[in-house]
Structures are given as C-alpha cells and as structure tokens.
Amino acid sequence: MARWGITIPFAGSGLDRELIAELPSLGYTDAWSAEVNGNDGFTPLALAAEWAPELRLGTAIVPVSTRGPGLLAMTAATLAERAPGRFLLGIGASSPAIVERWNAGEFVKPFARTRDTLRFLRRALDGEKVTEAYETFSVQGFKLERAPKTPPKIVLAALRPRMLRLAAAEADGAITNWLSPGDVQKVRGEIHDETELIARLFIIVSEDADRVRAIGRRMIAGYLTVPVYAAFHDWLGRGEVLRPMHEAWAAGDRAAALKAIPDEVVDDLIIHGTAEQCRARVNEYVENGLTTPVLAPLDLGDQPMDQTVRNLAPQ
Missing domain, CATH: 3.20.20.30 (Luciferase-like domain)
Incomplete structure (x- = not known):
C-alpha cells in the first residue's frame, strides 16, 4: 500500500x-x-x-x-x-x-x-x-x-x-x-x-520564497555542519557547494555561513510552496x-x- x-x-x-x-x-x-x-x-x-x-x-x-x-x-x-x-x-x-x-x-x-x-x-x-x-x-x-x-x-x-x-x-x-x-x-x-x-x-x-529560504538556511546550517550530515552530503555530491558554509561556520562567522548556502540547496532540501x-x-x-x-x-x-x-x- x-x-x-x-x-x-x-x-x-x-x-x-x-x-x-x-x-x-x-x-x-x-x-x-x-x-x-x-x-x-x-x-x-x-x-x-x-x-x-x-x-x-x-x-x-x-x-x-x-x-x-x-x-x-x-x-x-x-x-x-x-x-x-x-x-x-x-x-x-x-x-x-x-x-x-x-x-x-x-x-x-x-x-x-x-x-x-x-x-x-x-x-x-x-x-x-x-x-x-x-x-x-x-x-x-x-x-x-x-x-x-x-x-x-x-x-x-x-x-x-x-x-x-x-x-x-x-x-x-x-x-x-x-x-x-x-x-x-x-x-x-x-x-x-x-x-x-x-x-x-x-x-x-x-x-514567500525569501522567508522560506531564510528559515531553511538556518536549519541547514544547524544540521549539515554536524559531521555525520556533512559526510552524508559529501557522499551525495554537495561537498564543494557547501564548502564555503563549512569554512565560515568553522571560523565562527555564522552570518557568513548562512549567506554561503545557495538558494538551490535550500530548494533541494526544504519542500515549500x-x-x-x-x-x-x-x-x-x-x-x-x-x-x-x-x-x-x-x-x-x-x-x-x-x-x-x-x-x-x-x-
């Protein structure tokens, strides 16, 4: 079923x-x-x-x-x-x-x-x-x-x-x-x-795609910087596109980490509309x-x- x-x-x-x-x-x-x-x-x-x-x-x-x-x-x-x-x-x-x-x-x-x-x-x-x-x-x-x-x-x-x-x-x-x-x-x-x-x-x-993406970026940064999820997305093929987020997060610049997440990644991982x-x-x-x-x-x-x-x- x-x-x-x-x-x-x-x-x-x-x-x-x-x-x-x-x-x-x-x-x-x-x-x-x-x-x-x-x-x-x-x-x-x-x-x-x-x-x-x-x-x-x-x-x-x-x-x-x-x-x-x-x-x-x-x-x-x-x-x-x-x-x-x-x-x-x-x-x-x-x-x-x-x-x-x-x-x-x-x-x-x-x-x-x-x-x-x-x-x-x-x-x-x-x-x-x-x-x-x-x-x-x-x-x-x-x-x-x-x-x-x-x-x-x-x-x-x-x-x-x-x-x-x-x-x-x-x-x-x-x-x-x-x-x-x-x-x-x-x-x-x-x-x-x-x-x-x-x-x-x-x-x-x-x-409201802009509002959704702002929320989605916070969620993605909170989860995908956890090592197990970072490794998962490396395996899925998002390692390079998420690299700027990881580098900014590691440097303690949370605002830059959020900004570094492309719209298309948010749209891939968060269902909205x-x-x-x-x-x-x-x-x-x-x-x-x-x-x-x-x-x-x-x-x-x-x-x-x-x-x-x-x-x-x-x-």
Missing part, C-alpha cells in the same frame, strides 16, 4: 488528540516521532496507539547510546504490546551533542554500537534470554518479563553505504533525512528494492524510490497547524 506519514507531536500544536484521531480518515497511514530535545520518542506514540488504532507508528529515531540495551528493549516491548503489528522501532547512532553533551553518555564506535544494539534487540524482543559480549557492550542474563507476542520491526537511521547495507542485511528498513528527490536514487542504490526506505521531509507551506505544490514534491520522492515519506510541516504561524496537516493529506 502507498504510505503517507506525518511527524508527531505537531509543530506548534503538540499532541493534538482530535487531529491525531482524524489522521487515518485524511489518508495518513503512519505517525512517526523523533527524540532530540523535545518530547521523548515513545510517549507520543503510546498515546497515538489509543487515539488512532489504524495508524502504523514508528520512532525516527531513538538513539542507541542514551538508554541501556535492556531499558530500550523494555520500552519497545511495552509499545509493541499496545500496538501489536503496527509499531516500528527506529534506532540510530544519533550525534555527540545529543549523546554526550545532553545525556552524559559516550558517543563511541557509532556504527558498531548501532549494529550491536540491533542484534541484541532482535533476540531480546523475541523473548530470548541474552548473555552476550558484543563489541561495544556486554549483557548478562537479560530476559524480558513480557516479550511482545508480535515483536516490532526494527529500522535503522542510515545515511551512508555502510549503515545502509547493514539496514538492508539485518534490519527491516532504513531511515534517512535531509535529502532531495534526486538523492533518493543514490541512497536506494545501496539497498535492496524491497527494503523499506523512510525519510522525514521538512515542509513549509508558504509562497502551496500545499498542492508540496504534495507534488513529496510524490517526487516516492517516484524516485522512497517507500515512506514522513512529512514534518513547520509552523510559521500563518495558519493553524491542523489546517496545514489537512491540506497536506494525500489527494
């Missing part, structure tokens, strides 16, 4: 119970959460599981280094029990800022930690008793008291070939971010055609191989978020 996801909580309006309950009738198939410095990744989905039992639910993503392996398994099992067969656990390495500076963890060997967590979760969520020395952690005798009757699918945040191939080989799908419709083909080239590919797509429903134009752009991603678009509309205050969500529903 064709999938059409949305990010919850909604920007500007939070966990709107009535709107979440309305999503299936609007044509939305999925609700996905994130976990950065706002809501945690699981609570919004636990509520949505009750408010809209038709929706598939997913985390995109929860970090593998901010919870212990056992706690992550317990939390996933709890939600899988509340939404049997319709919960996807999205996990990923995250970033040094989130893991170390905000959560007092250690951001070490991110690929290996993600791989080891995936392998542990497979066994734990199947109800096995796990005693294993992995490369990045050890577990002694962990067994879920209540393993879910239907273990959740596990999908990996993956931006470059090594993690994408791990997602295709051992997980149930890959989650990506900050890419254009054309970039989807390059990402898809690293994974099997049958592998689910999920992406959060930032959307601004506005015809009328609701109809935005929907058409989302469909370009799908036509290029994206399985599950997850819309992330931003709130400019021009119209209520519930109206934006309704206007972006698939037609």
